[in-house]
Amino acid sequence: MKNHPEKILCIKTEDFFKEGEWEGFKISNLDYYKKIIKEKQIFMPREDIEEDPNYKQIIAQVLLRHDDRYFLHKQEDSAEGRLNGLWPLFLGGHIEEFDNNPNADIIETALLRELDEEVTIDGNITNKEFLGLVYVNDQTPVTRVHTGLVYLFDIDSEEVHIKEDGLKEVGFVTLDYLKENVKHLTPWSRLIINYL
Structure with missing residues (x-):
């Protein structure tokens, strides 16, 4: 039986940055970027573009919040070894x-699938909000080829448990805790905490 390569959503870098390159956490002109991604999206084998800066791999990312506390976890042994040992705020x-799926938003479908793969939530999602996009062009192999779409999901319970190998739960923490421990956070997580 032939294995088919994993095909992931990406967009040509020149299309994504048609209005000019930016970096950091972008909270303006979000409808424009969602439209560009929808219109220009292509699916390519991950192995073909993993380190190709001519394409931006679009990453669906979600923060979980309960009563002004944010779910934090630690990557111990992930496929993305360059991030091992760091604390991501994001799941996704x-x-x-x-x-x-023609009947659903592809980004939300991916977010819900990733959540289901990574955690068990013994509660309900009460609110979903698109916060912005994150991109850092520091020329490391990870960041220069990825752009994150960052969502915030409010949930009505702190009962969230990791179920994916290589991840370890820390639990729900305050924004002050995140700021005090910023050096342990992943690069994208460091950027977002100033906007929470």
Whole structure:
């Protein structure tokens, strides 16, 4: 049986930055970027573009919040070894070709799939908000080829448990705790805490 390569959503860098390159956490002109991603999205084998700066791999990312506290976890042994030992605020990952459904938003479909793969939530999502986009062009192999779509999901319970290998739960923490421990956070997580 032939294995088919994992195909992920990406967009040509020149299309994504048609209005000019930016970096950091972008909270303005969000409808424009969502429209560009929808219109120009392509699915390519991950192995073909993993380190190709001509494409931006779009990553669906979500923060979980309960009563002004944020879910934090630690990556111990992930496929993305360059981030091991750091604390991500985000859950999520690549948007895959099978997330594409004509009756649903592909980004939300990917977010919900990633949440289901990574955690068990013994509660309900009470609110969903698109916060912005994150991109850092520091020329490291991870950041220069990825752009994150950052969502915030409010939930009505702190009962969230990791179920994916390589992740370890820390639990729900305050914004002050995040700021005091910023050096332990992943680069994208460091950027977002000033906007929470």
